[in-house]
Amino acid sequence: MTDRRFTLLDAATVAVTAAIAALSLWVLTQAPNVPYPMHFNAAGEVDRWGDRRELALLFGFMAVMAAITAGMMGWYAGASDDPARRRGLRAGQAVSLVAIGGVSAIIGWASLGASLGAEPPAIGWTMVLTGLILVMVGAGLGRVGPNPLIGVRTPWAFKSRLAWDRSNRLAGRLFFWLGLVLILAGPFAPQPAGALVTTAAIILAAVWSVFESWRVWRSDPDRQPF
Template sequence: MNRLTLADTAAGIVSLLILTAAAWVAIYGPAAPIPLHFDASGQADRYGDRHELAAALAGLAGLNLLVAWMTGRQADAAADPIRQKGLRRGQWLSIIIMGATAAFVAWSSLSPAALTGAAHPGGAMAFLAFILLVAGAVLGRVGPNPFIGVKTPWAYKSRLAWDRSNRLAGRLMFWLGALGLIASPFAAQPTGLIALTIGVLIAAAWSVFESWRVWRADPERQPF
């Protein structure tokens, strides 16, 4: 039986905290309809009840456990210490992203501004920028896995393509996140959020192309 690691324990704690928040929302959350979705300008365009929000939080808790557990088991099975370390980084990254997403979902629906039907205009941009910053700081050191990273067919057929495309994606995401965080309090919305989203799409396309380019030039690549 595999022993629990610090990352496994952290995943359990984060999921328990999210489930506790879900239970609190289901029992003590606002009885009136609460905003569950916002348009690009930060205005609520769909409402629901507290049980729907609680179910969404519970789903995030379950997803966090599933991804962390599967990534952790891959790390346990890895014979290469470098690959094992890379998978552990991916496990930590998934825990941080899931925890931050749950906190953002709850804040978006339950903050005083949200209950009036309007979210903080830079909130979504700041959240996306934070996720990009954290993911970018780690992504280049995450080993091949089915959950996190530039998961193209070429990256799975060439370790060099995986490493280089994920390092490129990590650098691009980190700097997009840093610039987004700096700009989020001042940028006009939804222009700022749209610009950041376009930047992410360009970074993703560039990283996918890089995985193909490196795979094609790698003499040790696996054929299809």
């Protein structure tokens, strides 16, 4: 039996998407026509500037991503007649909202805030914000069911439900604990070493999770062949 009710997550999807889209429109039409930081190096220094159109386009892209990922996950969750699959898709909807909304907030603080007179965030505090996003994403990632948009989406994970579950649970645990470390250590970590180690740790967690999906698929007697 399908469940087409408009849930709190659906309302959050509409709110987050609309907020990012409205910010994109405001930047394009109302924001001061000044240079905006578009990229920072490992030391936290601006190494590329852009105009307000480029920043508006970036926010517009984030809004589209929120609508596609969270919106589609919510739609298919409501259309599913399997309660377990519905829960997995709702978890993916929540994870995508946290990730896209959190990244958009960091972009707004770093690029828009700096050009409007606010102090740009120190790298350490950016690490703390990244840690908060990773903790929330990690807490939900292990509950995400198979889908083409969110999670450890490897060919092996799609051929083995066991590989999907274990690789996503591993990724969730790794991101969660990494996020806690960033929250606690971010303000005190020496820079740019802290930012470089953070980037390397995120890449390592992703690679480890991909390897786990292959390892579990290979040993799963119920796996589907290629």
